[in-house]
Amino acid sequence: MNKILEVENLVFKYEKESDVNQLNGVSFSVQKGEWLSIIGKNGSGKSTTARLIDGLFEEFEGTVKIDGESLTAENVWQLRQKIGMVFQNPDNQFVGATVEDDVAFGMENQGIPRDEMLKRVDEALLAVNMLDFKTREPARLSGGQKQRVAVAGIIALRPEIIILDESTSMLDPTGRAEIMRVIHDIKEKYHLTVLSITHDLDEAASSDRVLVMRAGEIIKEAAPAELFATSENMVELGLDVPFSSNLMKDLRANGFDLPQKYLSETELVELLA
Numbered sequence: 001m002n003k004i005l006e007v008e009n010l011v012f013k014y015e016k017e018s019d020v021n022q023l024n025g026v027s028f029s030v031q032k033g034e035w036l037s038i039i040g041k042n043g044s045g046k047s048t049t050a051r052l053i054d055g056l057f058e059e060f061e062g063t064v065k066i067d068g069e070s071l072t073a074e075n076v077w078q079l080r081q082k083i084g085m086v087f088q089n090p091d092n093q094f095v096g097a098t099v100e101d102d103v104a105f106g107m108e109n110q111g112i113p114r115d116e117m118l119k120r121v122d123e124a125l126l127a128v129n130m131l132d133f134k135t136r137e138p139a140r141l142s143g144g145q146k147q148r149v150a151v152a153g154i155i156a157l158r159p160e161i162i163i164l165d166e167s168t169s170m171l172d173p174t175g176r177a178e179i180m181r182v183i184h185d186i187k188e189k190y191h192l193t194v195l196s197i198t199h200d201l202d203e204a205a206s207s208d209r210v211l212v213m214r215a216g217e218i219i220k221e222a223a224p225a226e227l228f229a230t231s232e233n234m235v236e237l238g239l240d241v242p243f244s245s246n247l248m249k250d251l252r253a254n255g256f257d258l259p260q261k262y263l264s265e266t267e268l269v270e271l272l273a
């Protein structure tokens with residue numbers, strides 16, 4: 001089996017003096033070509049794990065291996081090139097005056113020759129269905145379109161792993177569907193591995209494997225079919241269930257009267273009692 005990412009026993013705290021760790025022995029691995037989702041309550045350590053993998057912190061215990069190579073202070077810039085991060089707020093990811101400038105930005109920083117850059121801009125925009133928007137102003141695009149441009153900028157850099165850090169959480173359902181379709185397409189086209197931190201349980205349900213985090217630890221690792229088999233499982237894992245999810249649809253179909261919002265763990269427990 002070809003492991004593109006291996007994380008072993010990560011222990012990390014933001015404040016040196018504190019006796020509380022934000023990550024408390026996190027271990028998992030991702031196969032090349034796999035789509036792995038990480039879910040869990042706010043503050044459980046999902047983003048911190050992603051930032052550590054992306055080489056943003058120098059001091060931590062444990063190892064992060066990317067493509068078989070351990071991340072160190074010396075090789076961080078080289079290994080980071082294998083990773084593309086897509087963040088939550090598309091507005092914070094824009095730097096260019098036009099869509100094409102924006103997609104080119106990362107390549108300019110890497111000193112990629114102009115001809116190659118222009119070729120990759122077109123190819124990446126085509127892959128995310130945004131080629132017609134090449135000369136547009138990023139600020140005028142919809143949330144979903146902005147995220148697709150951000151993804152284009154990343155795939156133009158030819159990463160091996162895409163990390164989505166709540167990348168769809170600020171989008172409306174249309175934008176969310178657009179970006180998910182694009183990620184699925186480019187994953188196949190470029191043989192990418194996807195690590196997705198998400199609140200969207202339907203998105204997690206369409207991935208290959210799901211990790212659940214709580215208080216800086218991985219408390220469950222399972223295929224989505226097993227994890228989402230029963231609401232009791234989800235309650236036990238402390239997951240919030242979104243109203244639009246298929247799970248909620250199932251509950252509604254079974255006669256449960258559900259509110260028009262996210263259902264918290266406590267609410268779900270009360271409902272099922």
Ligand code: ADP
Nearest residue numbers: 014015022040041042043044045046047048049
């Ligand atoms: P998640 O992504 O699961 O919501 P995070 O990784 O963002 O969780 O946060 C894990 C813990 O680390 C939380 O308790 C959070 O308050 C804390 N934390 C996150 N970022 C920082 C930071 N920059 N400085 C100090 N503590 C932080």
